[in-house]
Amino acid sequence: MILTALADLDREDGAPVNVVSKLMHVDASFVTTQSKLLEKKGLLRRRSSTSDARVVQLSLTDKTYKLLTTIATKLEALDEFVFGEFGIPGSLELVSKLAAVRHRLESACLKVALEF
Structure with missing residues (x-):
């Protein structure tokens, strides 16, 4: 960091x-x-x-600086491999939906914990 x-x-x-x-x-x-x-x-x-x-x-x-350049190149390749078929708009939508699912799961866990 x-x-x-x-x-x-x-x-x-x-x-x-x-x-x-x-x-x-x-x-x-x-x-x-x-x-x-x-x-x-x-x-x-x-x-x-x-x-x-x-x-x-x-x-x-x-x-x-050389290490960071190498890492950046590898991260770009990894992003392309993982998210390439979605494109930028599709990737943003996917991340947004995953965040919503995470929030719902956290709320569900809280509800279950309060019931006990």
Whole structure:
């Protein structure tokens, strides 16, 4: 999730830890801890901000950009394989109907639980 957030946020100087944590709805300490692990694996860089040394800027490495490109290509192929015959409108309709079924099942489970 951190890598995906950074792919959206990363600019020339990277993105501050607190911005990534807000986007992910998690505590900044979680992003700090996990980003250190990702840095050790060579997936992102951590640098102090040039304007404020207390702020840590995160940015993706070239290795990560290549991995994300590979994953995106594979996901597109998978989507085409799974949903290709439906097209975009049909896929949206299917997802909508599945969400409605899920909601009805949750309501039914709640009713059954209340009866006991």
